[in-house]
Amino acid sequence: MKLVVQVFFFLILLISCNRKPKNKAVLNSSKETESKFLGEILSKSYCASCHSYPDPKVLDKNTWKYGVLPEMGFRMGIYHDTPRLSLIEGGRAGELIIEKNIFPQKPVLSEKEWKKIVDYYIENSPDSLIMPQKEINRGISGMSIRTTELRISPPMVTSIKYNSDLNQIYVADAKANYSTINILNQNLKMLSTLKLPVPISDLDYKEDTIYATLIGSVLPSDNPNGSVVKIFKFSEGDEYEGYTPILRNLQRPVHTTFTDINGDGREDIIVCEFGNNTGKLSLFIKNKNGKYDKKILSNDPGATDVIVKDINRDGLLDIVVLMSQGKERIDVYYNQDDTNFKMKTLLSFPSYYGSVSFSIVDWNKDGFEDILYVNGDNADYSVILKPYHGLRIFLNDGINEFNEVFFQHQNGAYKAITHDFDRDGDLDIALASFFPDLKNDSEEGFVFMENVSVSDSLGFDLHTFQEASTGRWLVMEKVDLDNNNFPELILGSFTALEINGDSDGVVQKSLMENSPTVMYLKFD
Numbered sequence: 001m002k003l004v005v006q007v008f009f010f011l012i013l014l015i016s017c018n019r020k021p022k023n024k025a026v027l028n029s030s031k032e033t034e035s036k037f038l039g040e041i042l043s044k045s046y047c048a049s050c051h052s053y054p055d056p057k058v059l060d061k062n063t064w065k066y067g068v069l070p071e072m073g074f075r076m077g078i079y080h081d082t083p084r085l086s087l088i089e090g091g092r093a094g095e096l097i098i099e100k101n102i103f104p105q106k107p108v109l110s111e112k113e114w115k116k117i118v119d120y121y122i123e124n125s126p127d128s129l130i131m132p133q134k135e136i137n138r139g140i141s142g143m144s145i146r147t148t149e150l151r152i153s154p155p156m157v158t159s160i161k162y163n164s165d166l167n168q169i170y171v172a173d174a175k176a177n178y179s180t181i182n183i184l185n186q187n188l189k190m191l192s193t194l195k196l197p198v199p200i201s202d203l204d205y206k207e208d209t210i211y212a213t214l215i216g217s218v219l220p221s222d223n224p225n226g227s228v229v230k231i232f233k234f235s236e237g238d239e240y241e242g243y244t245p246i247l248r249n250l251q252r253p254v255h256t257t258f259t260d261i262n263g264d265g266r267e268d269i270i271v272c273e274f275g276n277n278t279g280k281l282s283l284f285i286k287n288k289n290g291k292y293d294k295k296i297l298s299n300d301p302g303a304t305d306v307i308v309k310d311i312n313r314d315g316l317l318d319i320v321v322l323m324s325q326g327k328e329r330i331d332v333y334y335n336q337d338d339t340n341f342k343m344k345t346l347l348s349f350p351s352y353y354g355s356v357s358f359s360i361v362d363w364n365k366d367g368f369e370d371i372l373y374v375n376g377d378n379a380d381y382s383v384i385l386k387p388y389h390g391l392r393i394f395l396n397d398g399i400n401e402f403n404e405v406f407f408q409h410q411n412g413a414y415k416a417i418t419h420d421f422d423r424d425g426d427l428d429i430a431l432a433s434f435f436p437d438l439k440n441d442s443e444e445g446f447v448f449m450e451n452v453s454v455s456d457s458l459g460f461d462l463h464t465f466q467e468a469s470t471g472r473w474l475v476m477e478k479v480d481l482d483n484n485n486f487p488e489l490i491l492g493s494f495t496a497l498e499i500n501g502d503s504d505g506v507v508q509k510s511l512m513e514n515s516p517t518v519m520y521l522k523f524d
Helices: 002-018 024-046 061-075 091-099 111-123 466-470 506-514
Strands: 136-138 143-147 157-163 168-174 179-184 190-196 200-206 209-214 226-233 240-250 253-259 268-273 280-286 292-298 303-309 318-323 329-335 341-348 355-361 370-375 390-396 402-409 413-419 428-433 446-451 460-464 473-479 488-493 518-523
Touching: 024 111, 061 111, 157 473, 157 488, 168 200, 179 200, 179 209, 190 209, 190 240, 209 240, 209 253, 226 253, 226 268, 240 268, 253 303, 268 303, 280 303, 280 318, 292 318, 292 341, 303 355, 318 355, 341 370, 355 413, 370 413, 390 413, 413 473, 428 473
Parallel strands: 136 460, 157 200, 200 253
Antiparallel strands: 143 518, 157 168, 168 179, 179 190, 200 209, 209 226, 226 240, 253 268, 268 280, 280 292, 303 318, 318 329, 329 341, 355 370, 370 390, 390 402, 413 428, 428 446, 446 460, 473 488, 488 518
16 A cells, blocks of 8 residues: 555656646645545545445535544544444454454554545535435225234334244344244234243244244344244143254354255254354254254355355255345355355445345246345444435346346335235335335335336336335235235334434334334235
8 A cells, every 4th residue: 555655646746846836826736636636545445445445425424424434444443532442342242353353453544644535535425415206106006904913012023934834923022132922823813922031133933843043132243142042832732832042152143044055854054143343154064963063154244144046056055145244245155065165246235235135036037036136224324315225126147147127216125025916917026114214204114116117128116005104114024824825915113223314203202102013914
């Protein structure tokens, strides 16, 4: 880096030696230009060393100045009035952060260089972002809405899982230090409730056994105190007797996938250890003794979602993972047999996108799997509405190279589910948002994207419904409670989070007091 700066100044000196400014104003202009260029060069060197380079125009001035830039400074050893140790957790989490040198003891650049980076971003960022305009129609033809007798105040639903074997719904509601799993039958009536001492981030099942992923800490943390537990049912009735851990010491796990990845007849486990500053994507291979051998596929934080699928059609299951938390991307781990993998990045996204979820579906029915990608996480250091939040469709060219063909803006988009909901022969999209504009446009929390495409020209009519504004939808799950092979949707509300622009807390208070815990949507 010093060499780059030296070369830059050498070029400036050459220009200065060969051109004499006519007056002081020209000289000052030259210095301003020099400072701007140096700020850009420094930013592209330092700010792109950990993730893709963020252009100043992607955020407004205040967000850069008071939100993002101070946090960027910490990663470069620029602390000013913030004690370095105050940024480092205690215990094993702190050891991991120090091992990775997340917050350097000494600055990696000078104060003067850092100031030039800060000035460059603030001077070249807009006062505000221009938001896309879209028309959302009120009312969804053929859709009926029901709430349930399950009412938790305030609602904090973190996971919903539909057990198709028993035709039951598991609803996890988390508080600061515990979770409840509420079990509903096909009529949305409560059957039983089980309490666990740690918040739940994910649910799964095998017949009548429930598997719960315990996050360890809802708040950002690097502590490896998460786990995956197996919950046993009594021999008769709907009550569960307790649980036993099957995986321990996980870094803030958010998603767990059970699969026989190596075809040996034993079920292995893939865990997204999201973490915070550190984390990993882990594969737990079940051995002949019934124990698990851990294989780390990635040491990056931010593993969010996994889909297991034979992407390259060689007869072996591959692992496709969505990574967020800075280095945002979708990676595939091609199975090379015998639990060896070859990683390839399928798609890369800017560090500010806020990747949340994805799905794999043959959208254009050409025999090749395409990707639907959703980005709208908005809870870190830039909690403003963003024009690049929403849903994107990437089509497969036949050799697993993916090209973006469609973007639909939605503030704070979180989950997309595809199906021919209106029964007209093409795929529609249900799109839920956890960070919509709850103060001014809360109905955007759920949008039905009715497919009106013509040939290769993709198009959608957007619809919502009045009751969409009554909750804050963190979770959306596909179910089939009436057993007609046509899906319904369950929305889960999480209200215990501050709302952007709600300075007096009125909107959040109303949601916490009045939001349904879950909502059932049926397409007739």
